[in-house]
Amino acid sequence: MTTLLLDGGPVAPDAPVSRTGGVPLGPAGMVWPVCGACAGPLQFLAQLVLDAGVLALFMCAHRPGGCAQWSPSAGGNLALLLPADGLVPVPVPHGADPEVLGLGAVRAAVPSAAGAATGAATGAASEGRAVLGSLGGEPDWLQYDETPDCPACARPMGFAAGLREGPDPVTAMNFGSGRAYAHVCGGCGRAALLWQC
Ligand SMILES: [Zn+2]
Ligand SMILES: [Zn+2]
Numbered sequence: 077m078t079t080l081l082l083d084g085g086p087v088a089p090d091a092p093v094s095r096t097g098g099v100p101l102g103p104a105g106m107v108w109p110v111c112g113a114c115a116g117p118l119q120f121l122a123q124l125v126l127d128a129g130v131l132a133l134f135m136c137a138h139r140p141g142g143c144a145q146w147s148p149s150a151g152g153n154l155a156l157l158l159p160a161d162g163l164v165p166v167p168v169p170h171g172a173d174p175e176v177l178g179l180g181a182v183r184a185a186v187p188s189a190a191g192a193a194t195g196a197a198t199g200a201a202s203e204g205r206a207v208l209g210s211l212g213g214e215p216d217w218l219q220y221d222e223t224p225d226c227p228a229c230a231r232p233m234g235f236a237a238g239l240r241e242g243p244d245p246v247t248a249m250n251f252g253s254g255r256a257y258a259h260v261c262g263g264c265g266r267a268a269l270l271w272q273c
Contacts (some may be wrong), residue, residue: 078213082205084184090165096122097179101163108169111136112151113143117169128262132156137176148224148270155267180246206243218272226261233259
């Protein structure tokens with residue numbers, strides 16, 4: 077079943093809830109991750125609280141389109157499935173431009189049981205609030221089925237969440253006007269992010 081994630085309005089940057097923007101939470105000692113293609117610090121997009129853990133999503137904002145940001149395996153983005161307990165804000169790297177590290181605003185992404193009935197594919201606002209994404213169900217591929225294989229066990233990963241770019245340019249994630257898809261392999265504790273447009 078699909079549960080819509082609706083825009084819940086501003087929330088604290090380090091809130092331990094599903095949100096877009098703000099600062100990432102990670103295990104104590106976690107270092108801010110870097111792009112596998114250009115080695116610059118990644119931009120933190122969102123965290124989603126799942127049954128399997130906290131999904132943290134990052135993407136390179138140094139060279140939009142230049143680091144294969146859409147690919148689940150090229151290093152231009154990063155998805156981490158973290159244990160929910162003991163997470164603390166990840167220290168911000170010194171000297172980095174805030175705009176390449178984070179989005180322009182922080183928004184709570186509130187699961188909506190009421191939205192489930194309307195389906196995630198409508199793209200319409202639900203209850204008057206913008207749709208930020210969805211949890212569970214089937215991916216609403218804009219192109220073809222691009223289910224990634226787990227890098228650890230090589231089996232197809234399970235679809236965990238979809239993400240939209242967001243309701244306004246200040247907070248927008250850059251998926252080329254498309255949508256992002258997050259998958260996890262719970263058994264291996266791995267996650268992957270890709271997007272299509
Ligand atoms: Zn990069
Ligand atoms: Zn696996």
